[in-house]
Amino acid sequence: MTPEPRAKLMAARAASRCWRQGRLAHRFDAAMPDTPARPDAPLLLPANQMPKRGKIGSDRSRIAMLHALAHIEFVAIDLAFDLIGRFGSAFPQGFVDDWMQVGAEEAMHFALLDRRLRQLGSFYGQLPAHDGLWQAASETAQDAMARLAIVPMVLEARALDITPSTIARFESIGDIVSARMLRRIMTDEIRHVAAGTRWFEHAAKREALTPANHYQILVKRHFRGSLKPPFNDSARRQAGLTLDFYGALAQ
Ligand SMILES: [Fe+2]
Ligand SMILES: [Fe+2]
Structure with a gap:
């Protein structure tokens, strides 16, 4: 439910840490949103409307590649926590242990890629991203x-x-x-x-x-x-x- 990238990654880390420290109950009574909150940027486009990445080896193509990967990691944060919130009650503690760790790692991956984008003069949100990644979650x-x-x-x-x-x-x-x-x-x-x-x-x-x-x-x-x-x-x-x-x- 947290749209902004920075806030989402902090929330992911905090949830994972609280779980590890035993400060969260193994209880699943919060309804998961159908679609996670998204920031204003990046603009989400259908895969077939995504702009071309430019010549291989150009800065433009390198940034486009890193941006696409950052978007995947950003969505992966929501996927991990959705898995816990939606299905956790059907599994033992170890399931939550695993996916809390995954969620924190996806947040870390996102942070690494966003930092790399910034080193190259870009940032997550600067380019459009493709909007199909949540479909698999809705479908299942x-x-x-x-x-x-x-x-x-x-x-x-x-x-x-x-x-x-x-x-x-x-x-x-x-x-x-x-x-x-x-x-x-x-x-x-x-x-x-x-x-x-x-x-x-x-x-x-x-x-x-x-x-x-x-x-x-x-x-x-x-x-x-x-x-x-x-x-x-x-x-x-x-x-x-x-x-x-x-x-x-x-x-
Ligand atoms: Fe990842
Ligand atoms: Fe992953």
């Missing part, structure tokens, strides 16, 4: 397993596939600072995918479902794109997301 607002399947186990896993080539692009233009930042973020993201997979398996066991099978059913039902190879199989495997989950869904 009724079903914890669907949410876990789509958000950490499809979208965040997709980031594991793409990030190594983004890192290579920053390195190729000599931007070692951004490359190093993305490498650090990726290490955290592997753990986010791992948490998603672990809690998905926990829920599957409780419902006597076969995890990989049920994952495929949910992805077909709730995710409109197809899963596009090449996959970062080793990073996915580190997160416990093995080929038997996504292999059959690859297009």
Whole structure:
């Protein structure tokens, strides 16, 4: 419910800290908003109306890339806390432990990227951002397993596939600072995918479902794109997301 980036990231850190210190109850009686509060900027546009990023290697394209990543992290803060508030009651404490930590890490990722943008003379909000990221959350607002399947186990896993080539692009233009930042973020993201997979398996066991099978059913039902190879199989495997989950869904 906090729109401004700075305030949202402080709120995320505070919530995570209060939980860790035992100052929050394991109680879930606050209704989650359908859509999180958003700041006036960035302007949100449909993906197909996003401006071109400019020539690879130009400052403009580098800033556009970092800005797009900052937006993903900004939305990821809300995704983590929405997961807790909406579905926490169906899981043990450890679920909240994990996603509180994820929420704080997404806030930190956002802060790193926004700081990098400022070093380059920009800031989060200067460019438009695409407005599709919350769709996956709306689409899965009724079903914890669907949410876990789509958000950490499809979208965040997709980031594991793409990030190594983004890192290579920053390195190729000599931007070692951004490359190093993305490498650090990726290490955290592997753990986010791992948490998603672990809690998905926990829920599957409780419902006597076969995890990989049920994952495929949910992805077909709730995710409109197809899963596009090449996959970062080793990073996915580190997160416990093995080929038997996504292999059959690859297009
Ligand atoms: Fe992140
Ligand atoms: Fe994440």
